[in-house]
Amino acid sequence: MPAIHPSPDRMASLQRAERERFIATHPRSMALARAAQAHYLFGVPLHWMRDWPSPATLFVQHAQGTTLTCADDLAHADFCLGDTGAMFGHSPAPLARAIAQQAAQGLTCMLPSILAATVGEGLQRVFGLPVWQMALTASDANRFVLRWARAITGRPQLLVFDGCYHGAVDDTLVDLDPATGATLARPSVLGQVHNHAAFTRVVPFNDLAALEAALSRGDVACLLAEPALTNFGLVPPAPGFWAAARDLCRAHGTLFVCDETHTISTALGGYAQAHALEPDFLVVGKAVAGGLPCAVYGFTQAMARRMAAAKDAAPEGHSGIGTTLAGNALTLAALDAALNHLHTAANYTHMLGIAAALETGLRGRIAQAGMPWTVTRLGARMELQFMPHTPRDAQDVRDHAQGELEALTHLFMLNRGVLLTPFHSMLLVSPATTAADVVRLLSVFDALLAALVPA
Ligand SMILES: Cc1ncc(COP(=O)(O)O)c(C=O)c1O
Known part of the structure; x- marks a missing residue:
């Protein structure tokens, strides 16, 4: 049986490694963050934009469909989609x-x-x-x-x-x-x-x-x-x-x-x-x-x-x-x-089909790794939850909160080109999301599991 709760030491060293990786691979975002500090409270136009777990905010060059390209020319499969604002994809x-x-x-x-x-x-x-x-x-x-x-x-x-x-x-x-x-x-x-x-x-x-x-x-x-x-x-x-x-x-x-x-x-x-x-x-x-x-x-x-x-x-x-x-x-x-x-039956058929495949992929991997986690889905949106059952109410969520694991998950995925909503682990599928995006997310999830539970 794997050790399903990484030790605090292991969490801290993973966190450190991910922060270093972000800094090394995002020099332009780091520089833009320093420049923006002069003119914005907390260095961003809206202070929530600092709620991402990265050492500096990711600055966006352009976003199209499901791909968000940051200032360092790195393409990300976007499952955050502006926390729903871009649920139909970026700039359809x-x-x-x-x-x-x-x-x-x-x-x-x-x-x-x-x-x-x-x-x-x-x-x-x-x-x-x-x-x-x-x-x-x-x-x-x-x-x-x-x-x-x-x-x-x-x-x-x-x-x-x-x-x-x-x-x-x-x-x-x-x-x-x-x-x-x-x-x-x-x-x-x-x-x-x-x-x-x-x-x-x-x-x-x-x-x-x-x-x-x-x-x-x-x-x-x-x-x-x-x-x-x-x-x-x-x-x-x-x-x-x-x-x-x-x-x-x-x-x-x-x-x-x-x-x-x-x-x-x-x-x-x-x-x-x-x-x-x-x-x-x-x-x-x-x-x-x-x-x-x-x-x-x-x-x-x-x-x-x-x-x-x-x-x-x-x-x-x-x-x-x-x-x-x-x-x-x-x-x-x-x-x-x-x-x-955008509000069309064809778009929803696509979104729900892709979301179902993503849910199945995540659930299968969670079960195989023996992690006490679950996935809850509502159509095109789902949540990776670090608790063993679907929550009943807000108190149930509070009782199972794992802030550090959530932050590590977000940064680990961002560093490998997959964006999750920063506030919790929400994943949203758009009409532009492809099966290849799902494969990409699942392969990063495999890597996360391997990092958390070394063989
Ligand atoms: C359910 C719900 N209603 C309203 C809002 C407010 O939206 P806005 O920030 O665009 O005003 C939010 C924002 O997250 C929301 O989740």
């Missing part, structure tokens, strides 16, 4: 064409372009809901939907699942105190002065009794949830969970807001349609327009009527919903191209 040709064409015809006018009605039809065709509004990011879309939900129900409380992430939305940046069931402010959040714990309840995912208890006071405007937790590892819903959860929301007059930003990896049109979740609101960002900044939220006709009534009843002035550039002409052109050419 129909999208690049539409953007180039519109770029010469006006970018933003604070008026709808002639494509608006067509795009609305496309959104209904792909995602099923009849009425839509636009934002530039999924964070914004979620924030706006929360405002609408509170406005139309007249209820103050929001309900989320422990381990949720819905973007930079203050109300949702909370944790569950497992000892008391109380809501805690998330300690990592900076500059927080309002007590969102007072207006947000948190319950464990897959826990119907806790969900019912949280709803039973009759003051929850909406449940904001991903169909599966995707930002705390990947935690799928237990069989029957959503049917029961949906019924509970209806019984207590609570709206159900489904954040599909990541779970559109499940199937064409997302998880909610594939599993008949019937949300009142649906939010999709990131990849919805192929990675051009865009997010949309859709809703039922019943919601549309209540939203119109709330707006009509409010005094003239700022609604607190919307930003100047939302729904701009460039975004509409990109979204139109994406709805017609």
Whole structure:
């Protein structure tokens, strides 16, 4: 039986060797990182870009399809895909064409372009809901939907699942105190002065009794949830969970807001349609327009009527919903191209087939090496999990966290031309991902196993 937990000494020496290897093979990224230090906080345009485990950030020369070429001219098979923004591949040709064409015809006018009605039809065709509004990011879309939900129900409380992430939305940046069931402010959040714990309840995912208890006071405007937790590892819903959860929301007059930003990896049109979740609101960002900044939220006709009534009843002035550039002409052109050419059955057939092959390959190797790890897959996205079973909830993930092993895995793979999402071990397959990319990833995974468990 192999030693399945590498010793701390072995982990440290592997980590050291990988850092040295990165420095030796990425001189230009190292130099660009030093130059960028002068003008950017932490040396990067967005501080999360330092969350990769490499000694310096990988600077990108270009990205096309599934291949990301760094400043040192090294080609990487990209399974991170911009943490879903590039889920349909980098710069797909129909999208690049539409953007180039519109770029010469006006970018933003604070008026709808002639494509608006067509795009609305496309959104209904792909995602099923009849009425839509636009934002530039999924964070914004979620924030706006929360405002609408509170406005139309007249209820103050929001309900989320422990381990949720819905973007930079203050109300949702909370944790569950497992000892008391109380809501805690998330300690990592900076500059927080309002007590969102007072207006947000948190319950464990897959826990119907806790969900019912949280709803039973009759003051929850909406449940904001991903169909599966995707930002705390990947935690799928237990069989029957959503049917029961949906019924509970209806019984207590609570709206159900489904954040599909990541779970559109499940199937064409997302998880909610594939599993008949019937949300009142649906939010999709990131990849919805192929990675051009865009997010949309859709809703039922019943919601549309209540939203119109709330707006009509409010005094003239700022609604607190919307930003100047939302729904701009460039975004509409990109979204139109994406709805017609990226959100297609053919693309999903390809993505799901490749993802299944990757899952099978990883599982087989894990079993053969006798590692206590698992792989959880949701359509085109999967998670390599350093725990022996599919997690039930966020606490289960916390209990099995192996940060060092995760960081080593990411750097080991990056050094051999395979990119995983840095925040956890998420792998995403695009329409441009090939069987050869899968072979490449699996051969690097073989090398990782051999390094961790020397013969
Ligand atoms: C489920 C979900 N919703 C919303 C967001 C926010 O997206 P953005 O950062 O593009 O606003 C994220 C980001 O990771 C997400 O995972």
